[in-house]
Amino acid sequence: MLELVRQTQHPYRPLTQGSGVSKGIAVGKAWVFDPSVHQHAEVKSQGVEIELTRFRQAQRKVLAKIEALVQKTKAEVGEEESQIFEAHFMILQDEELIGPILFAIEQEHLSSESAIEKSFRLQIQIFETSDSDYMRERALDLKDLKTQLLDILNPSEKPGLSKLLAPIILVAEDLTPSQTMTMDRKNVLAIITEKGGQTSHTAIIARTLGIPAVTGVPRATTMFSKHDQIALDGEEGSLFLLNDLEMKKYFTDRAVLQYTDKQKVQLLRGKPTLTKDAHMISLYANIGSEKDLDAVEKGDAEGIGLFRTEFLFMERKTAPTLEDQLRVYKTVLNKLAPKEVVIRTLDVGGDKPIPYIKIEKEDNPFLGVRALRYCLKDIELFKTQIKAMLFANEKANLSIMVPMVSRATEMKQVKEVVDTCVAELEKDPRYKKKPFKLGAMVEIPALIFELAEIKKYVSFVSVGTNDLLQYSVAADRMNPELQNIYNPFNLGFIRMMNLLAQQAIAARLELGICGELGGIQEFIPLWIGMGYQKLSMIPSEVLGRRSLVSKFSFERCRKLLAEVLKAKHETDVKLKLTDFIQKGEKTT
Amino acid sequence: MEVQLKIKNKEGLHARPAGVLAKKAAEFQSNIQIVVNGQIKSAKSIMALMSLSLKHDQPFTLIIDGPDAQVAGDTLSELVNNEFKV
Numbered sequence: 034m035l036e037l038v039r040q041t042q043h044p045y046r047p048l049t050q051g052s053g054v055s056k057g058i059a060v061g062k063a064w065v066f067d068p069s070v071h072q073h074a075e076v077k078s079q080g081v082e083i084e085l086t087r088f089r090q091a092q093r094k095v096l097a098k099i100e101a102l103v104q105k106t107k108a109e110v111g112e113e114e115s116q117i118f119e120a121h122f123m124i125l126q127d128e129e130l131i132g133p134i135l136f137a138i139e140q141e142h143l144s145s146e147s148a149i150e151k152s153f154r155l156q157i158q159i160f161e162t163s164d165s166d167y168m169r170e171r172a173l174d175l176k177d178l179k180t181q182l183l184d185i186l187n188p189s190e191k192p193g194l195s196k197l198l199a200p201i202i203l204v205a206e207d208l209t210p211s212q213t214m215t216m217d218r219k220n221v222l223a224i225i226t227e228k229g230g231q232t233s234h235t236a237i238i239a240r241t242l243g244i245p246a247v248t249g250v251p252r253a254t255t256m257f258s259k260h261d262q263i264a265l266d267g268e269e270g271s272l273f274l275l276n277d278l279e280m281k282k283y284f285t286d287r288a289v290l291q292y293t294d295k296q297k298v299q300l301l302r303g304k305p306t307l308t309k310d311a312h313m314i315s316l317y318a319n320i321g322s323e324k325d326l327d328a329v330e331k332g333d334a335e336g337i338g339l340f341r342t343e344f345l346f347m348e349r350k351t352a353p354t355l356e357d358q359l360r361v362y363k364t365v366l367n368k369l370a371p372k373e374v375v376i377r378t379l380d381v382g383g384d385k386p387i388p389y390i391k392i393e394k395e396d397n398p399f400l401g402v403r404a405l406r407y408c409l410k411d412i413e414l415f416k417t418q419i420k421a422m423l424f425a426n427e428k429a430n431l432s433i434m435v436p437m438v439s440r441a442t443e444m445k446q447v448k449e450v451v452d453t454c455v456a457e458l459e460k461d462p463r464y465k466k467k468p469f470k471l472g473a474m475v476e477i478p479a480l481i482f483e484l485a486e487i488k489k490y491v492s493f494v495s496v497g498t499n500d501l502l503q504y505s506v507a508a509d510r511m512n513p514e515l516q517n518i519y520n521p522f523n524l525g526f527i528r529m530m531n532l533l534a535q536q537a538i539a540a541r542l543e544l545g546i547c548g549e550l551g552g553i554q555e556f557i558p559l560w561i562g563m564g565y566q567k568l569s570m571i572p573s574e575v576l577g578r579r580s581l582v583s584k585f586s587f588e589r590c591r592k593l594l595a596e597v598l599k600a601k602h603e604t605d606v607k608l609k610l611t612d613f614i615q616k617g618e619k620t621t
Numbered sequence: 622m623e624v625q626l627k628i629k630n631k632e633g634l635h636a637r638p639a640g641v642l643a644k645k646a647a648e649f650q651s652n653i654q655i656v657v658n659g660q661i662k663s664a665k666s667i668m669a670l671m672s673l674s675l676k677h678d679q680p681f682t683l684i685i686d687g688p689d690a691q692v693a694g695d696t697l698s699e700l701v702n703n704e705f706k707v
Contacts, residue, residue: 164674174636348706
């Protein structure tokens with residue numbers, strides 16, 4: 034498969050192709066990284082005591098390095114990626130690995146180096162022969178740890194990745210997580226590896242750092258010699274050997290152009306989101322905790338369209354108090370003010386049990402007592418959350434949003450609960466009432482037909498597209514067998530989204546999308562054409578989407594909608610939407 | 622005592638959950654072993670746990686022997702059922 038030379042958009046024949054895992058075009062000198070260390074097999078033991086001390090020292094030093102890496106990765110990449118280093122930390126103290134090393138030093142009188150080689154070899158073998166891809170990949174983590182230990186025992190003179198003398202395109206067989214995290218980033222123009230795929234650590238870290246990368250290139254390390262000038266396209270995964278000046282100029286121009294494109298996008302920072310013909314919409318961000326606020330700022334969101342509050346309730350034995358919640362809500366509301374923050378009330382169900390949330394075991398938790406349905410049964414919990422939000426609303430930028438509403442009467446109940454909360458809070462002299470908005474999520478198809486009624490209680494509605502699609506086609510989105518049914522290009526679903534918009538506009542409700550489809554580029558022109566005014570998405574995507582919106586007109590979005598509504602088949606819908614995006618890009 | 626459990630989290634007993642489980646198990650005095658398809662390994666070792674490559678929904682048994690066996694059994698079951706969230 035990988036041998037196949039695929040299509041390239043560039044007017045040159047690629048030397049080879051791999052998988053493009055981090056987009057961007059880079060031009061530079063190839064630099065082949067050779068991680069091999071000295072041969073240690075011949076090293077003789079200097080005596081049990083000395084070897085034990087040497088090993089313990091090396092172990093301590095590597096543990097300290099890993100600990101620093103955990104912090105660095107947490108800060109620069111994210112919590113999830115840092116966990117691999119936490120696992121490294123434990124592995125390097127694990128009895129299964131360390132026990133045999135100590136045994137070999139003490140009983141077999143081996144040197145630290147030989148003992149390390151021996152114990153690691155056995156463990157690496159166990160991982161490499163596993164039937165799970167994931168475990169086989171972890172063999173690389175063990176090699177990483179082994180190399181780090183041996184490097185400390187015998188510091189190598191070879192140039193490492195952490196100090197590069199000039200900007201290069203890094204070519205390696207594979208990179209370990211610690212190599213990727215500690216490499217000299219300002220001098221790494223791009224990364225090419227023989228191994229690895231879309232989800233390898235190298236790919237994830239390269240994407241986060243914005244370094245173009247191509248993985249899965251067979252024989253990459255032997256293909257280039259040290260001073261070869263090469264170019265790569267990290268999106269299509271193609272590699273080019275630059276053997277004439279004209280070719281070099283072409284790729285250098287492309288690399289510079291993308292840089293100015295990035296700059297152009299930055300020029301939209303702080304600006305409203307407008308189509309070519311000045312139709313304005315708002316781009317908001319979805320967040321799951323206050324930790325996402327930095328990303329919101331970077332992405333330049335115009336507000337928070339969905340603040341999920343579940344994290345406050347998870348992983349604890351008792352319900353969070355008003356004060357617990359107040360602190361978090363206040364941080365987010367005040368940080369964003371005067372921008373709007375839509376906080377969603379608790380959205381839990383029987384599928385994810387929480388000890389103090391008493392939901393009976395149900396056959397169908399997704400059709401059971403969940404979200405609002407539960408909150409209306411546990412009024413005290415619901416009131417505490419609403420009061421915490423109201424209390425936190427010092428800058429009048431709060432919107433309360435309720436999930437899983439199936440009928441207008443439920444919103445009537447919610448409105449009464451909210452009114453009671455306000456009345457009770459007004460007895461507290463510390464509470465200053467500030468304006469706020471109340472809204473409902475549209476996730477249950479029947480609600481679309483009660484929007485006129487719901488208008489009596491709420492001022493806005495926001496569509497949870499994932500659940501709306503799942504409930505309207507009665508297909509579990511996690512079920513791989515049903516992927517053809519759980520399909521957002523589904524004609525019925527698209528028409529339903531349009532009807533929903535018409536109903537909401539007729540009822541004069543503010544209308545937005547906070548589900549995943551709100552941020553997917555192919556759908557954005559369609560939602561704009563239907564009349565959705567507020568799209569909420571992953572924080573880091575906002576600025577890029579603003580640039581996208583500026584490339585087409587509202588009029589063309591309306592035409593696209595008309596064509597899509599006439600489509601006879603879902604593949605036709607898909608084609609029209611993807612086509613529109615590609616053409617839109619070209620006309621600029 | 623013996624506890625029969627199943628892996629609840631989607632990704633299986635990967636590095637992170639294995640680490641969480643081993644760390645928790647190591648807090649107890651009791652000898653804690655994990656049995657999968659006839660293989661017996663120490664549940665206090667992240668390496669041993671990882672090498673079992675337990676997948677989503679796969680059953681396994683914890684054999685716990687020692688003064689704090691009851692507490693250890695309860696705590697570890699809860700951890701497994703909570704998808705290793707602490």
